Amino acid sequence: MVERHRLAIYRESINRKDGHDMKSKIQKTVKTIGIAVLCLLLVVILFMSGYSIYHQSRLKHELALINNTEGQFVEIEGHRMNLYIEGNGDKTLVFLPGTGTPSPMYDFKPLYSKLTNRYRIVVIEPFGYGYSDECDGERSLDIITDQNREALTLAGLEGPYILVPHSVSGAEAIWWANNYPDEVEAIIGLDCNIPAQYDYYPVNIFDQDPIDADKWISSMAASDFFNYDVGLFRLFTTESLMESMLPALLSDALTEAEKEQYKALAYVMYCRGSGATWVRETFMTEHSLQVLREYYEGPTPDIPTLMFVSDGKVMQQVYGDYCTSIWRSIHKDYIDSLTYGVIIELDSGHYLHSEKPDQVAAEIVAFIDSLG
Numbered sequence: 001m002v003e004r005h006r007l008a009i010y011r012e013s014i015n016r017k018d019g020h021d022m023k024s025k026i027q028k029t030v031k032t033i034g035i036a037v038l039c040l041l042l043v044v045i046l047f048m049s050g051y052s053i054y055h056q057s058r059l060k061h062e063l064a065l066i067n068n069t070e071g072q073f074v075e076i077e078g079h080r081m082n083l084y085i086e087g088n089g090d091k092t093l094v095f096l097p098g099t100g101t102p103s104p105m106y107d108f109k110p111l112y113s114k115l116t117n118r119y120r121i122v123v124i125e126p127f128g129y130g131y132s133d134e135c136d137g138e139r140s141l142d143i144i145t146d147q148n149r150e151a152l153t154l155a156g157l158e159g160p161y162i163l164v165p166h167s168v169s170g171a172e173a174i175w176w177a178n179n180y181p182d183e184v185e186a187i188i189g190l191d192c193n194i195p196a197q198y199d200y201y202p203v204n205i206f207d208q209d210p211i212d213a214d215k216w217i218s219s220m221a222a223s224d225f226f227n228y229d230v231g232l233f234r235l236f237t238t239e240s241l242m243e244s245m246l247p248a249l250l251s252d253a254l255t256e257a258e259k260e261q262y263k264a265l266a267y268v269m270y271c272r273g274s275g276a277t278w279v280r281e282t283f284m285t286e287h288s289l290q291v292l293r294e295y296y297e298g299p300t301p302d303i304p305t306l307m308f309v310s311d312g313k314v315m316q317q318v319y320g321d322y323c324t325s326i327w328r329s330i331h332k333d334y335i336d337s338l339t340y341g342v343i344i345e346l347d348s349g350h351y352l353h354s355e356k357p358d359q360v361a362a363e364i365v366a367f368i369d370s371l372g
Contacts, residue, residue: 048230051230051231051235052229052230052231054231055230055231055234056231058231058234058267059267059268059271062263062264062265062267062268063264063268065260065261065264066131066261066264066265066268067261068082068131070084070105071083071084071105071123071125071130071131072084072085072155073131074150074151074154074155075154076147076150076151076154077135079127079132079133079134079135080132080133081124081125081126081127081132081133081147081151082105082125082130082131082132083122083123083124083125083151083152083155084104084105084121084122084123084125085120085121085122085123085155085157086112086116086120086121087115087116087117087118087119087120087121088120089118089119089120090119091118091119091120091162091185091368092119092120092122092157092159092161092162093112093115093119093120093121093122093161093162093164093188093364094122094124094148094152094161094162094163094164095108095112095121095122095123095124095164095165095166096124096148096163096164096165096166096169096172096173097124097125097126097129097166097167097169098166098167098168098169098350099167099168099278099281099282100269100270100278101129101166101246102129102130102246102262102265102266102269102270103125103129103130103131103261103262103265103266104123104124104125104129104130105123105125105130105131106130106248106254106258106259106261106262106265107166107246107248107262107351107353107354108123108166108248108353109248109251109253109254109258110248110251110253110254110353110354110357111353111354111357111360111361113253113357114357114358114361115361115364115365118365119162119368120157122152122155122157122161124148124151124152126144126147126148127139127147127277128269128272128276128277128278128281129269129277129278130265131265134272134276134277135277138280138285138287138288139277139278139280139281139283139288140285140287140288140291140292141171141172141175141288141291141292141295142175142179142291144172144281145172145175145176145179148172148176149176149180149183159182159183159184159185160182160183160184160185161183161184161185162184162185162186162187162188162368163176163177163184163186163187163188164187164188164189164190165187165189165190165192165193166190166191166192166351166353167190167191167192167193167350168192168193168281169192169193170189170192170193170194171193171195171292171295173187173189173192174187174194174195174295174298174300174301175291175295175298177301177303178295178298178299178301181301181303184301184303185303185304185371186303186304186305186306186367186368186371187301187303187304187305187306188305188306188307188308188364188367189305189306189307189308189331190308190352190353190360191308191309191310191350191351191352192307194330194331194334195295195296195298195300196330196333196334197327197330198296200326200330205284205289205292206289206292206293206296208284208289210284210285210286210288210289211283211284211285212285213280213283213285216274216283217273217274217275220273220274223274224273224274227271228270228271228272228273231271233270233271234267234271237267237270242263242266245266246262246266246351247349247351247354247355248262248351248354249262249263250354251354251357253357300334300337300338302338302339303338304338304340304341304367304371305334305335305338305340305341305342306341306342306343306344306363306364306367307331307334307335307341307342307343307344308344308346308352308353308360308363309327309328309331309343309344309345309346310327310346310348310349310350310352311346311347311348311349312327312328313349313350328345331343342367344363346359346360
């Protein structure tokens, strides 16, 4: 009995020792993992702090680099809007940019530089774009159009104009022509929006609830902090990506100094966060939706129209697979509904005015000549 009791005590001590050793190993493992996580967190914090300092330093440099030497400012409601004006022809071509183009003045240059010997060229840089000021308030279709009209008047320019919209500003051109028909002689669309495209969106835009702009901007605070305060946007925006986003950077029409200006304007514009003027153009507020519906349901302005249409691939990335199959067909239907319309399909990306400026310029000249 004594031996059995001793054996039991021995086994119990062994089990206790094994349990203690196991507990000690677990504690050591947890401690090691904790130290590793803390070290990793410290490395991330140090990296983000260092990169934020670098990013803010670059932004400061880019802001100092920005210098408008070619455009001219007009003042609307206390804010400056930049216009680029060149040429003295009988026809006035007014270029309207797509959403988020950092500087329309440079973006359109590969094309308009081939037209200034024939026409008066006007490039509007709306509020929040290029050298123009940021602007508070709603950024709906009607407001942007009226500001553009006022800017032309303040610059001493009179219609009728030939509107040359790119991308989303196609809606502005159609709205302009419908609401102020005496001011618009013709439209030359550069892969631009038309009402029919809303029939093919993955989600019916008019069935959505209006956005509360202030709440949405507040909800993006964390994303804005990491992307634009810390600078992760810059970290992931390589030189080649910037050039693919802005093909004019590859054009010989821009000097090296202009390309540096363009890139500086791009970083400054894109780092303004979710409340930036150009971003608020995309907010579907109650008023914006109402105006957009009026545009969608409105008549097609039966004025001379030339439409350049791309391969639709960039639009596909935004709106889904439908774009490559119907993008060209809906533009053809639009042109077919007009008394005088011309459609030209190009094997090109969305920024066709930068990618094929010679061909686009030649077709524009031929179209305007046909107007008499």
